[in-house]
C-alpha cells in the first residue's frame with residue numbers, strides 16, 4: 001500500500017471527524033501561532049533597533065557610562081563618572097580625526113501658555129550634534145549655534161510633537177516656552193523621525209549642554225557621541241578615545257562602542273530573546289504533541305474493530321502503522337500550517353502598531369517542528385495499532 | 398496434496414478467573430482443492446472458531462494447520478496478511494463492514510492491500526456489487542442498508558479479490574429464500590470455475606447443494 005493511498009485514507013479519516021481533529025491539533029495551532037508571533041516581534045524589534053542605529057551613520061562611536069559586558073549591566077546602580085571634562089579631553093585629543101559631542105538626557109514637561117507636552121525628552125548637547133547624529137535635522141529656524149552650545153544661553157530646538165502640542169500650526173520661532181521651571185526661546189523645529197514601539201521620537205526638545213547642566217543640577221553626561229571623519233579611522237579613533245578616557249577614568253567607568261559592536265550587542269540580546277521565547281513556544285508545541293498522542297491512542301482504541309477488519313482483509317502491520325502514523329503527521333502538520341497562517345495574520349495586524357518581521361526560517365522551523373511532533377507522538381499509537389491481533393480486534397466492542 | 402489439512406487441532410479459550418473453555422477438540426480435517434464443503438452443527442458447536450482458524454485470523458492452541466502445503470504456524474505475519482488478502486475470501490457471520498464508508502468503498506477495501514490502482518478498484522468493486530444485486534446501492538452507507546443487503550455487501554467484498562478459497566460463515570443467514578438461492582447459485586458458479594468453497598449453514602437445503610457436509614458438535618467432527 002503506497003504512501004499516497006495512505007495519505008488519502010488519513011485525510012478521509014480526519015475529515016470524517018472534523019471536530020475531534022480540530023481539538024486534537026488545537027495545541028499545535030496555538031504553539032505554532034505563538035512561535036511565529038513571538039519571533040516576528042523580536043525580529044521586528046531587532047530590525048527597528050538596527051535601522052535606528054544604522055541611521056545614525058556608520059562612523060559613529062558611542063561613549064556611555066558604566067561597563068557593558070563587565071559582569072554588571074550597563075548603567076544600573078553604578079555611579080556615573082562620565083563628565084564634561086571627558087568630552088572636552090576627547091574633543092581636544094581627537095581634533096584632527098573626529099567630531100565629538102556630549103549629551104545629557106532628561107525627561108520633563110514642556111509648556112507654552114496653557115498648553116503642555118508631557119514626558120518630553122530633554123537633550124542637552126552641543127552645536128555639532130546634528131553633524132554626528134544625522135537623523136537630527138532642522139526643518140524650520142536653525143540648530144544651536146556654537147556659542148549657544150557652550151554658553152548655556154536658554155534657547156531650544158523643538159521636536160514636531162512638541163510643536164504640534166504647544167503651537168498647532170502657528171509659527172513657534174522666537175516664542176518663549178517653559179521647560180520644567182525655566183524659560184527658553186524657540187529657535188528651530190526638528191524634522192520628524194516618527195514613532196515606533198510606542199515611543200514617540202518626536203516628543204523631544206534640544207537645549208545647550210550648559211543650560212541643561214545648570215537647570216538639572218548635573219555634571220555627568222549620559223553619552224558622548226564621536227563621529228570619525230572616515231570609516232577607515234573608526235577603529236583607531238575608538239582606541240585613541242579609550243586611551244584618552246583612561247587617563248582620568250578607570251576601565252569600569254565607561255564603554256566605548258563602535259556602531260558595529262552596538263549592532264552585534266543588539267543581535268546578541270535579540271538572539272537570547274528569540275531563544276528564550278522559542279524555548280517557551282517549543283514547550284507548548286510538545287504539550288500539543290502529547291495532545292495528539294492522547295487522541296491518537298483514543299482513536300486506535302475506538303477503531304480497534306476497523307483495524308481488525310483491515311488486517312483480516314490483508315493489511316500488513318506496516319500498512320496499519322503507516323496509516324496511523326501518517327494520520328498523526330497529517331494532523332500535526334495541518335496544525336502547523338494553520339498556526340503559521342494565524343501567526344502570520346496576527347503579526348500583520350500587530351504590524352500596524354509595531355514593526356513585525358516573519359523570517360522564513362521561523363516558518364520552516366515551526367512547520368518542521370510540528371511535523372516532527374506528529375512523528376514522535378504518533379509512533380506509539382501507530383505501533384500499538386499495528387500489533388493488534390486480528391481476531392481479538394474484530395471481537396472488540 | 399490437500400488444500401487444507403488440520404491435524405489434532407485444539408482451541409482453548411482463556412476465560413476470566415483462570416477458567417478455560419475448549420471450543421475445538423482434537424480435530425482432524427482435510428479439504429481438497431476445488432471442493433464445495435458445508436459445515437453444519439448446532440449453535441455454539443465451534444463452527445465459527447474453526448472458520449477463523451481456516452481463514453488465518455486465529456491460531457490453534459495446539460495442533461498443526463497446513464494450507465497449500467505450508468505450515469501456517471511457521472508463516473510470518475506479512476505472509477499471513479498476503480494469504481488472507483489474495484488467497485482467501487472471508488464472509489463474516491456479522492458482516493464486519495466499515496461504518497461511515499460507502500458500500501462501494503467497503504467492497505474495494507481488500508483491493509487497497511493488493512495494490513490495485515484506485516480506478517481499477519472502483520471498477521471491480523462495482524462489478525462485484527452488481528453480481529450480488531446491489532448495483533443501485535453503491536453509495537449507501539452500511540446503516541442505510543437492510544441486514545440482507547449488508548450481508549450481500551460482505552459477500553461482494555469477499556469475491557472482489559477473486560480468491561481461491563471462499564470461507565463463508567452463514568452467508569445466507571439474513572437473506573430471504575430468493576436472495577439466498579441467488580447467492581448459493583453464485584457459489585455453485587464459482588465452484589464450477591474451480592474455486593474451493595467452505596460454508597457454514599443451518600439450512601439443510603443449502604447443505605444439500607454442497608458436495609460434502611461436515612457435522613460439528615461440541616467442538617468435534619462427527
Ligand SMILES: Nc1ncnc2c1ncn2[C@@H]1O[C@H](COP(=O)(O)OP(=O)(O)OP(=O)(O)O)[C@@H](O)[C@H]1O
Nearest residue numbers: 410411418420439440441442443444445446447490
Ligand atoms: N473469544 C472467545 N472467548 C471465549 N469463548 C469463546 C470465544 N469465542 C467463542 N467462544 C466459545 O466457543 C464456543 C464456540 O463458539 P463459535 O462462535 O465457534 O460457535 P458457532 O458454532 O459459530 O455458533 P453459531 O452457530 O451460534 O454461530 C461457544 O461456546 C463460545 O461461547
Ligand SMILES: [Mg+2]
Nearest residue numbers: 444445490566
Ligand atoms: Mg458462528
